[in-house]
Amino acid sequence: MRWLGVAATAVALVLPAVLGPYALAIAINVLFFAYLGQAWNLVGGYAGQLSAGHAVFVGVGGYTAAVLAAETGLTPWIGMFVGGALAAALGGVIGYLGFRFGLRGFYFVLLTVAFAEVCRIVVSNWERVGGAVGFYITFTGDPRRLSFQDDRAWYYIALALLVVATGIAAAVERRRFGIYLTAIREDETACEALGVDTLRYKLLAMMLSSFLTGLAGAFYAYRYSSLQPNAVFGVPLSVEIIIRPIVGGAGTLAGPIVGSLILTPLGEASRALFGQGGWHGAHLILYGVLLVAVVLFVPQGVVPWLRDLLRRRSA
Amino acid sequence: MSALEVRGLAKRFGGLQAVKDLSFTVGEGEIVALIGPNGAGKTTVFGLVSGFIEPDAGEVTFRGRATRGLKPHALNALGLARTFQIMRPFARLSVVRNVMIGALGRHADPRAAESRARAVLDEVGLAAKAAQPAGSLTLAERKRLELARALATEPVLLLLDEVMSGLNDRETEVIIELVRAVNARGTAILLIEHVMRAVMSLAGRIVVLSYGERIAEGRPDVVARDPRVIEAYLGDEA
Numbered sequence: 001m002r003w004l005g006v007a008a009t010a011v012a013l014v015l016p017a018v019l020g021p022y023a024l025a026i027a028i029n030v031l032f033f034a035y036l037g038q039a040w041n042l043v044g045g046y047a048g049q050l051s052a053g054h055a056v057f058v059g060v061g062g063y064t065a066a067v068l069a070a071e072t073g074l075t076p077w078i079g080m081f082v083g084g085a086l087a088a089a090l091g092g093v094i095g096y097l098g099f100r101f102g103l104r105g106f107y108f109v110l111l112t113v114a115f116a117e118v119c120r121i122v123v124s125n126w127e128r129v130g131g132a133v134g135f136y137i138t139f140t141g142d143p144r145r146l147s148f149q150d151d152r153a154w155y156y157i158a159l160a161l162l163v164v165a166t167g168i169a170a171a172v173e174r175r176r177f178g179i180y181l182t183a184i185r186e187d188e189t190a191c192e193a194l195g196v197d198t199l200r201y202k203l204l205a206m207m208l209s210s211f212l213t214g215l216a217g218a219f220y221a222y223r224y225s226s227l228q229p230n231a232v233f234g235v236p237l238s239v240e241i242i243i244r245p246i247v248g249g250a251g252t253l254a255g256p257i258v259g260s261l262i263l264t265p266l267g268e269a270s271r272a273l274f275g276q277g278g279w280h281g282a283h284l285i286l287y288g289v290l291l292v293a294v295v296l297f298v299p300q301g302v303v304p305w306l307r308d309l310l311r312r313r314s315a
Numbered sequence: 316m317s318a319l320e321v322r323g324l325a326k327r328f329g330g331l332q333a334v335k336d337l338s339f340t341v342g343e344g345e346i347v348a349l350i351g352p353n354g355a356g357k358t359t360v361f362g363l364v365s366g367f368i369e370p371d372a373g374e375v376t377f378r379g380r381a382t383r384g385l386k387p388h389a390l391n392a393l394g395l396a397r398t399f400q401i402m403r404p405f406a407r408l409s410v411v412r413n414v415m416i417g418a419l420g421r422h423a424d425p426r427a428a429e430s431r432a433r434a435v436l437d438e439v440g441l442a443a444k445a446a447q448p449a450g451s452l453t454l455a456e457r458k459r460l461e462l463a464r465a466l467a468t469e470p471v472l473l474l475l476d477e478v479m480s481g482l483n484d485r486e487t488e489v490i491i492e493l494v495r496a497v498n499a500r501g502t503a504i505l506l507i508e509h510v511m512r513a514v515m516s517l518a519g520r521i522v523v524l525s526y527g528e529r530i531a532e533g534r535p536d537v538v539a540r541d542p543r544v545i546e547a548y549l550g551d552e553a
Binding site: 174175176179180182183186187189190191192193194195196197198 | 387389
């Protein structure tokens with residue numbers, strides 16, 4: 001597995017040299033959504049706490065970095081981490097409310113969606129940050145202001161984010177923290193009886209996950225030079241974040257990456273094919289069909305299914 | 316100082332008084348059995364003692380320390396472990412991982428926790444199954460896994476909720492020997508058990524519950540002859 005990771009990173013490092021602009025844009029999305037999936041995976045996959053409102057952390061992170069830059073001149077390179085910290089704080093609040101009061105399964109899903117929706121509505125009505133029209137960032141092309149003439153810069157930033165998040169997930173997996181999370185996913189009552197402070201570890205997972213997701217906000221804001229509340233706080237983005245690790249294999253290191261390699265190009269192709277003539281929601285239908293197929297045929301996700309297949313071959 | 320002291324414990328669920336003014340103690344290193352007919356409130360007592368259920372009244376003192384408000388994981392850290400009558404294996408995790416979850420509280424380094432877990436699996440005779448997912452174990456093996464996980468937390472007091480029910484004679488004998496060995500190392504044990512052979516051979520003292528109340532307490536041979544106990548088990552006509 002480790003060699004596979006090193007090899008994949010090496011390929012990813014040289015890839016932009018051979019990609020055209022359109023392929024590069026898709027590759028950036030593959031990496032960026034793999035990163036978001038990896039961040040979600042910490043709480044949604046390993047710990048099994050299905051946050052369905054993770055877009056809220058992208059929104060908080062993005063608006064924080066962009067508004068701070070506009071109002072105080074703070075470079076988004078730092079604003080990104082301020083946004084991550086605020087996202088982690090919000091994740092702590094949502095997590096505490098959900099975990100402290102024992103909201104499990106669907107109830108936790110509803111809580112996370114509700115928080116994201118409330119934030120979307122608040123920001124939509126907050127004129128100071130652009131309201132429903134959104135917040136626009138002047139393109140400078142200055143790397144010190146997180147702005148680039150060359151899209152390959154975004155590619156390498158997304159790659160770096162993904163490598164770091166995967167490294168964090170790998171470290172979590174090996175430690176007591178990660179081992180506890182996988183047990184929490186299975187049975188919280190048994191965990192408590194065995195000395196595991198489930199509230200604490202679920203909260204830690206939620207905050208780490210929302211911090212990493214918050215970092216992605218600045219990336220999103222400055223790559224597109226704009227933020228719209230419906231786009232960055234909305235349910236569709238939350239679905240985009242969740243679906244890749246679930247298809248690839250929730251709670252596995254490679255799951256979010258494999259999921260993004262499958263779904264991002266599919267989504268793009270479907271947008272390109274059906275983008276005109278009132279068919280622009282077609283990729284969502286495709287996601288729905290794929291999700292049903294995964295749940296029916298490979299409920300653990302593609303990565304565990306492949307692993308079992310290889311194991312049986314070699315046995 | 317006793318390992319466990321229960322005074323005036325009470326718990327009501329709606330119209331049902333599950334436990335009523337219950338008092339008993341478990342001495343350091345002692346084996347006490349909690350018996351009584353189905354529905355007598357035994358498992359509720361375990362829930363109250365291990366921090367899963369808040370009592371309406373009464374006090375639980377664990378090694379001289381009042382436990383009110385402590386959560387189950389905190390009580391476990393202090394040295395109180397329990398098993399569940401309805402076993403709760405982490406089904407998709409391997410057997411050794413299951414036991415590691417218990418061991419990690421005392422050994423934060425996963426490698427140390429794993430070697431501790433393997434030692435416990437050796438003791439309960441599950442070493443050969445270490446790599447299997449816990450969901451694939453038989454009933455008797457799951458009972459032993461439940462016990463192994465609790466043992467891995469290195470308890471001072473171990474609460475065993477029917478770890479022998481549903482086992483055949485040979486399997487029961489294995490668990491009896493295991494419990495005896497654990498106790499010989501100084502762990503106090505409070506056990507709920509319907510298998511009378513096990514109760515009689517293990518317990519130094521028996522507490523009998525009926526409708527949430529203690530109706531008898533004493534040495535096994537004395538309790539077994541107590542008319543109130545016989546009545547509770549067999550009804551008025553006996």
